[in-house]
Amino acid sequence: MSGPAHGQLAIGFLPLVDACLPILAHAHGFAEEEGLDLRLVRDVSWATVLDRLLYGHSDAAHLIAPLAIATTLGRGRPAQPLSVPFVLGLNGNAITLRNDLADEAWPGEGLGDPRAVGAALAAVSARRVLRFGVVHRYSSHNYMLRYWLAACGVPRDRFETVTVPPPFCADALESGEVDGICVGEPWNSVAVERGAGRIVLATAQIWRRGVEKVLAMREGVLEERRPAFEALIRALCKAGRHFIDPANWDANAALLARPEYLDGNPHLIHRAISDRLLLAQGQEPVHYPDFMFQYREAANFPWVSQAAWLYTQMVRWEGGGFDAGEAARAARVFRPDIYRSALRGTGEPLPGASSKVEGSLAGLTQVGTQQGAMTLEENRFFDGRAFDPADPEGYLAGLP
Amino acid sequence: MRIAIVDASASRAEVIREGLAALADCQIFVVSERKGLVARIGEIAPDIVLMDLGNPSRDVLEEYFAVSRVLARPIAMFVDESDDEAIAASVDAGVSAYVVDGLAPHRIRPLLDLAVRRFNAFARLQADLAEAQGKLAERECIDKAKRILMDSRGLGEPQAYAELRKTAMNQNKRIAEIAEAVVTAHQLMGGMG
Numbered sequence: 001m002s003g004p005a006h007g008q009l010a011i012g013f014l015p016l017v018d019a020c021l022p023i024l025a026h027a028h029g030f031a032e033e034e035g036l037d038l039r040l041v042r043d044v045s046w047a048t049v050l051d052r053l054l055y056g057h058s059d060a061a062h063l064i065a066p067l068a069i070a071t072t073l074g075r076g077r078p079a080q081p082l083s084v085p086f087v088l089g090l091n092g093n094a095i096t097l098r099n100d101l102a103d104e105a106w107p108g109e110g111l112g113d114p115r116a117v118g119a120a121l122a123a124v125s126a127r128r129v130l131r132f133g134v135v136h137r138y139s140s141h142n143y144m145l146r147y148w149l150a151a152c153g154v155p156r157d158r159f160e161t162v163t164v165p166p167p168f169c170a171d172a173l174e175s176g177e178v179d180g181i182c183v184g185e186p187w188n189s190v191a192v193e194r195g196a197g198r199i200v201l202a203t204a205q206i207w208r209r210g211v212e213k214v215l216a217m218r219e220g221v222l223e224e225r226r227p228a229f230e231a232l233i234r235a236l237c238k239a240g241r242h243f244i245d246p247a248n249w250d251a252n253a254a255l256l257a258r259p260e261y262l263d264g265n266p267h268l269i270h271r272a273i274s275d276r277l278l279l280a281q282g283q284e285p286v287h288y289p290d291f292m293f294q295y296r297e298a299a300n301f302p303w304v305s306q307a308a309w310l311y312t313q314m315v316r317w318e319g320g321g322f323d324a325g326e327a328a329r330a331a332r333v334f335r336p337d338i339y340r341s342a343l344r345g346t347g348e349p350l351p352g353a354s355s356k357v358e359g360s361l362a363g364l365t366q367v368g369t370q371q372g373a374m375t376l377e378e379n380r381f382f383d384g385r386a387f388d389p390a391d392p393e394g395y396l397a398g399l400p
Numbered sequence: 401m402r403i404a405i406v407d408a409s410a411s412r413a414e415v416i417r418e419g420l421a422a423l424a425d426c427q428i429f430v431v432s433e434r435k436g437l438v439a440r441i442g443e444i445a446p447d448i449v450l451m452d453l454g455n456p457s458r459d460v461l462e463e464y465f466a467v468s469r470v471l472a473r474p475i476a477m478f479v480d481e482s483d484d485e486a487i488a489a490s491v492d493a494g495v496s497a498y499v500v501d502g503l504a505p506h507r508i509r510p511l512l513d514l515a516v517r518r519f520n521a522f523a524r525l526q527a528d529l530a531e532a533q534g535k536l537a538e539r540e541c542i543d544k545a546k547r548i549l550m551d552s553r554g555l556g557e558p559q560a561y562a563e564l565r566k567t568a569m570n571q572n573k574r575i576a577e578i579a580e581a582v583v584t585a586h587q588l589m590g591g592m593g
Contacts, residue, residue, distance in 0.1 A: 045458040047496070052453075055491040076466055136459050137466065163463035165456040168434070 005035030006228035011215075012041045012049040012061035015262040016166065017185045017272045018089045018213045018292065019062045021300075023261050024239035024252060025232070033238070034231040042260070045165065046136050053218065054080055059225065060217040060232070062088060066138040066310045068216040069330045075138070075314075081219040081329075084307070085338035086233050087300045088213040091204040092292030093141050094188040094277065097180040098173050102198035102280075110286055111279065112200040114382040118152025125158035133164030133178040140212050141182040141203070143313040148206045150400045151383040173197045184212075185272035185292070186264050193268070198280045202291050207359065209293060209379040211306040222338070230342035237348055240295030249274050297376050298349050302334035305355040305389040312392050322393050331389075340370065349374040360386040401507065404446035406431045408455055412522045416450065419518035423511060438464045448508070449498040450515050458496065465498060486512050493519040538576040545579035548586045 013019040025031045026038040041058050043049045046067060053061045054071075068082045097105060105120035106112035121130060130149075134142040142161055149159055164172045169181040170191035181191065182203065191197045203210055215236070222229055242248055253270035256262050262269060271278065272292060276285040293299050311330035315322050336354040343350060349372030356367075359381040367374050380386075387395050403426055407413035413430045420428055429444045431437060437457055441449065441464070451458060486509060490497060493516040499508055542564065549560040564582070568575045 044454060044456040047458040047462050048453045051491050051496065055488050057491065076462070137463050163460045165459060167456060 004032065004037045006225075006231045008037040008039055009060060009225075009228055009232055010039045010041050010058040012043060012052050012058035014044065014046065014049060014062060014166075015042060015264065016062075016187075016213075017256065017262070017269055018092050019262070020243055020252070020256055020273070021088055021236045021239045021294075022062060022215075023256060024242055025235040027255055028239065028242060030235040030238040030242070031232065034235045036228060036231045036235060038232075038235075040261075044167070046139075053082075053216065059221060060215055060229070062213055063216040064136055064139040064141075065211050065214045065306070066140060066143060066314060067136060068214055069307060069310055069314065069333050070138040072329060072333050073314075073326055075318075082216045082333060083219045083222045083335050083338070084214040084216050084302050084333050085222065085229065085335040085342070086215040086236055087211060087302050087306070088215055088236075090212055090293035090299050091202065091207075091210050091290070092212055092272070093144070093182055093184045093203040094199045094291075095145065095180055095182045095201040095203070096169075096173065096188045096191050096197040096199045098176070098178075098197050099195075101179050102200055106198075106200045111202060111205065111277070111288060114148060114201060114205050115152065117200050118148055118154070121149065121159075122153040125154045129157075130154070130159040130180070131178045132159065132161045133169055133172050133181040133183070134161045135166055135183055136163055137161075138314075140210060140310075141184075143310065143317070144203045144206045144210055145182040146317055147313065148201075148382065151381075151385075153400070170194050170196045186262070186268035189268040189271060189278055190265075192278050192281060195281045199277055200279075202277065202288055204288070204291055204293070205382060207381050208290070209299075209358075211303075211310065214302070222335075226338075230338065233339060233342035234346065237295070237300065237343065237346070240300060243273065244295050246274070298351055298374060301339055301351055302336050303351075303354065303356055303358075304331050304334050304336060305358050305387065307331050307334040308355070308389040308392060309358050309387045312387070312396050316396060316399060322396060327392060344371065348372060355389045357389070358387040401425060401448065401503075401511075402427050402429070402444060402446045403511070404429045404431060404441060404444050404449045406437065406441075406449060406451040406455060406457070406461070408432060408434065409452070412452070412519075415522045416515060416518045419514050419521075420511065423514070426511075437461065447500045447503055448511065451496050451498070452519070453491070453494045453496055461498070486516075489513075489516050490519075492516075494523065495519045538579075541576060541583060542579040545582040548582055552586075 011022045013022060026040055031038040041052060046064060049061050052058045068084050072081050073079060105117045132145055134145060150156060166183050166187040169183050169187045172178045173181060173191055173196040188199050192199060243252060249270055253266045253273060256269050257264050257266035271285055275289055275291040276287050278285045308331050311327050340350050350370040352368035352370050359379060361376055361379040363378055365376045367376055403420060405413050405416050410432045413432055417428050417430055420426060431440050434457055490512055495515055497512055545564060546557060546560040549555050549563055550557060564575050564578050568578045
């Protein structure tokens with residue numbers, strides 16, 4: 001008997017809720033249906049997920065989007081071009097502050113108002129430098145947090161971000177090592193359950209449709225095994241459809257919680273996948289729609305404008321200036337052409353454009369497609385700025 | 401040369417340290433504690449940092465190396481592409497290395513080779529141990545299944561074992577797998593396991 005048509009793909013991941021799609025594609029047999037054998041490789045640091053990808057221990061990886069771009073541009077190590085044909089999800093992160101700071105910044109009920117919380121932190125930052133834990137320098141967490149603080153008038157020399165691995169976020173809050181953390185689930189909930197802090201904001205409140213984890217692979221490997229990766233994209237889409245169906249939440253939470261996947265608490269995972277957050281100890285969870293955004297509105301489509309936005313933030317916070325050549329290489333990391341090629345002929349909607357003005361949609365907007373019909377909902381940055389990928393330098397010049 | 405070994409497993413760190421102690425002209429520091437890691441590395445001011453790939457603090461250390469202006473900053477081993485083979489071997493063995501820029505390659509290679517050998521040796525030890533533990537667990541499961549058959553069907557011990565073996569042969573499975581199925585079924589039927 002021969003094996004699956006497309007052979008095996010090894011996929012590296014970190015035990016986070018947003019590693020759900022490759023896990024479900026494997027566990028529910030969606031990959032098998034597409035003629036693929038998936039092998040999941042679990043690690044505990046992004047550095048190791050990346051090393052395994054670059055040295056061929058894995059064929060693809062669940063990766064923080066900015067790290068795929070940094071690797072392609074050769075930040076911190078020799079440049080190795082990566083490709084992203086599929087976005088594994090939008091948002092799904094939250095900001096948790098130490099209790100005393102949370103009480104000062106958002107004494108109110110529910111999730112905070114981004115402007116009000118930011119203004120309060122700006123006032124605190126006049127007295128002392130604020131310190132935040134993020135999962136990695138090249139993470140959306142870092143960029144979203146910094147975007148928000150800067151837009152709220154916290155001067156850039158009055159806050160700093162340090163890297164804290166997700167499993168140690170609650171510790172770091174408890175010990176006072178940091179004032180706040182910006183991390184994915186279930187780690188905010190773990191901190192709250194332990195009484196180490198209070199969730200004040202979801203990153204979806206900063207950018208309603210912010211790009212988060214991606215599926216990344218080496219550019220050369222994508223070319224070599226293109227049919228296998230296209231089969232993977234179809235399997236991941238099926239997993240996405242399964243993931244957002246409330247009928248499957250119980251079973252999927254239990255599955256993701258298993259030791260070989262997230263090795264976590266199924267109740268906390270269930271909360272995250274049903275867009276509910278326990279903001280503080282002893283309260284009832286609140287529902288925040290699209291906390292973690294999957295599948296709908298072609299959420300997994302790799303918009304080139306998302307990569308372009310991430311590059312502007314890299315320039316913004318690292319200095320070194322905008323470089324048109326680098327910007328072009330960063331933009332090429334996202335591969336909508338592969339996404340379309342994989343899903344042509346399926347029922348999935350395929351956007352006609354590859355780039356859009358990010359953060360410009362105030363309400364429902366019908367968009368042109370090559371296949372299927374698609375309506376995008378509101379997609380704004382909390383401060384009302386929009387990113388036009390045609391003018392990244394103008395955008396950078398206008399940021400605080 | 402100052403070498404820092406960062407490893408949450410004190411026993412593995414010791415195996416590596418012992419191995420490297422053979423090198424002349426080396427001072428070796430072992431860091432097993434996660435808390436205060438960055439400050440400790442700052443004090444040691446190592447020329448080389450060895451860290452296992454399974455350490456969650458790798459991102460923390462890389463961040464420190466990237467932004468630190470305090471020491472001559474160690475950079476990922478991966479910067480030196482000329483030695484790709486050695487790097488691939490270290491990733492295979494599960495060890496990452498960070499080397500202070502400018503350290504002569506002829507000093508790095510023997511050290512890295514040695515570290516890789518020690519890591520592999522430790523991994524083999526662990527695999528042996530896991531296998532031994534697995535066999536023990538299988539043994540216990542088979543004993544349990546035998547007792548279930550003896551109690552429920554009034555068999556003697558040799559017959560109970562023969563029954564398990566016969567079923568395993570018929571189904572082309574291992575005896576341990578059949579025993580596990582018997583125990584699970586017994587639990588499902590409300591037995592005490």
